[in-house]
Amino acid sequence: MNILVLGSGGREHTFAYKIAQSHRCESLFVAPGNAGTSQIATNVAIAVTDFDAIAAFAIDKNIEMIVVGPEDPLVNGIYDYFKAKDKLKHIAVIGPSKAGATLEGSKERAKEFMMAHGIPTAAYQSFTAQTLEQGQAFLETLQPPYVLKADGLAAGKGVLILDDLNTAKEELATMLQGKFGAASTTVVIEEFLDGIELSVFVLTDGKNYKILPTAKDYKRIGEGDKGLNTGGMGAISPVPFADASFMQKIEDEIVKPTIDGLAKEAIAYTGFVFIGLIKVGDAPKVIEYNVRMGDPETEVVLPRIKTDLVEVFEAVAQQKLDTQELAIDSRAATTVMVVSGGYPEAYEKGKIISGLEAVGDALIFHAGTKEKEGEIVTSGGRVLAVTSFDDDFKQALKKSYQTIEKLHFDRMNFRKDIGFDL
Numbered sequence: 001m002n003i004l005v006l007g008s009g010g011r012e013h014t015f016a017y018k019i020a021q022s023h024r025c026e027s028l029f030v031a032p033g034n035a036g037t038s039q040i041a042t043n044v045a046i047a048v049t050d051f052d053a054i055a056a057f058a059i060d061k062n063i064e065m066i067v068v069g070p071e072d073p074l075v076n077g078i079y080d081y082f083k084a085k086d087k088l089k090h091i092a093v094i095g096p097s098k099a100g101a102t103l104e105g106s107k108e109r110a111k112e113f114m115m116a117h118g119i120p121t122a123a124y125q126s127f128t129a130q131t132l133e134q135g136q137a138f139l140e141t142l143q144p145p146y147v148l149k150a151d152g153l154a155a156g157k158g159v160l161i162l163d164d165l166n167t168a169k170e171e172l173a174t175m176l177q178g179k180f181g182a183a184s185t186t187v188v189i190e191e192f193l194d195g196i197e198l199s200v201f202v203l204t205d206g207k208n209y210k211i212l213p214t215a216k217d218y219k220r221i222g223e224g225d226k227g228l229n230t231g232g233m234g235a236i237s238p239v240p241f242a243d244a245s246f247m248q249k250i251e252d253e254i255v256k257p258t259i260d261g262l263a264k265e266a267i268a269y270t271g272f273v274f275i276g277l278i279k280v281g282d283a284p285k286v287i288e289y290n291v292r293m294g295d296p297e298t299e300v301v302l303p304r305i306k307t308d309l310v311e312v313f314e315a316v317a318q319q320k321l322d323t324q325e326l327a328i329d330s331r332a333a334t335t336v337m338v339v340s341g342g343y344p345e346a347y348e349k350g351k352i353i354s355g356l357e358a359v360g361d362a363l364i365f366h367a368g369t370k371e372k373e374g375e376i377v378t379s380g381g382r383v384l385a386v387t388s389f390d391d392d393f394k395q396a397l398k399k400s401y402q403t404i405e406k407l408h409f410d411r412m413n414f415r416k417d418i419g420f421d422l
């Protein structure tokens, strides 16, 4: 079949890499893609939220499956758009309906869902400009640090963790006055959870599910997890401390109630649930849901899946995921993000990348690259994700770092301590 992947980052290059290997895939397109995806698929210059253009392209090229990378088209209802039209509804959309995507699109909605279905999470209350004073009074009842979350999508910047009560009260006011635009019209204030983070990825057809390999990403720009938040500077899979008994707890207390909750609420969901967790003592608690794969977690999770990914997605679309086996590579995978100097603040683009030919046995997924006059140049903050495997994640990391030594572009930067806390 002909398949279209939506997105342009390392996550989408990884999807394209796995899909291109499938015997079920005839022609593969990526919109808009990057210089990496163009080596294994055909890039198409269509924006991920331009549903009319995506639909016209899908009809023209006889696309039978659309795999949605980022959250924006999901939150904007791409699934519902395709399912509502006679000419489009036969196309499998790998991603949840708009109702399902509210789990990521609204933090307040996600909290209400967790409460309704008994899923462990931090205690919380939510506030609007009309209830600012109650919000500030609620902060006084909490212990620091204070966690303030913009309700809506804020490009990963909408969460503030503050040590000082007065600063927290002021920030609450600023957020409710529109610090993050419409995304912070409602602010969720929640209890701080002290523990170590990990992510669990679940693929579901709305009633059956498969738990994918766990991963842990490293979000801060600086070593020792210091400095500004980024989209993610590296990741490791599996997470060594997520042993069988902890995973069983996660499945029983979080994954099952989440999928059952979606089914009870009659929400169409054919896609990924990314569950951000904190391990508090022995207890897993949900800090957030995302309705797509993580980036750079995808760059370690998908390469560990040995089963044909398109067959798995077909089972999802047909709501037969229970009949599908999922084979996982037992080796560890690591990915290290190579980023532009200055990122996550201002950085320059258009730097020529060299060394891509001599990568050895690492996989290089392009995150922010494009082709220009026959060269591959940087076009984003996160530029390349370098993925390696070995029996032990430390050995795998060594391979990623050895590969990075061969790569070069002006002001290239990366973290040398991925996995430092494991």
Ligand code: AMP
Binding pocket: 122, 147, 149, 156, 159, 190, 191, 192, 193, 194, 197, 276, 287, 288
């Ligand atoms: P989120 O966008 O909800 O994933 O939040 C961003 C980051 O803030 C998370 O990855 C955590 O590191 C941190 N965080 C969010 N909520 C909490 C919480 N209740 N307690 C501690 N840390 C949190």
Ligand code: GLY
Binding pocket: 217, 231, 232, 290, 293, 294, 295, 296, 297
């Ligand atoms: N790496 C975190 C995310 O994709 O949201």
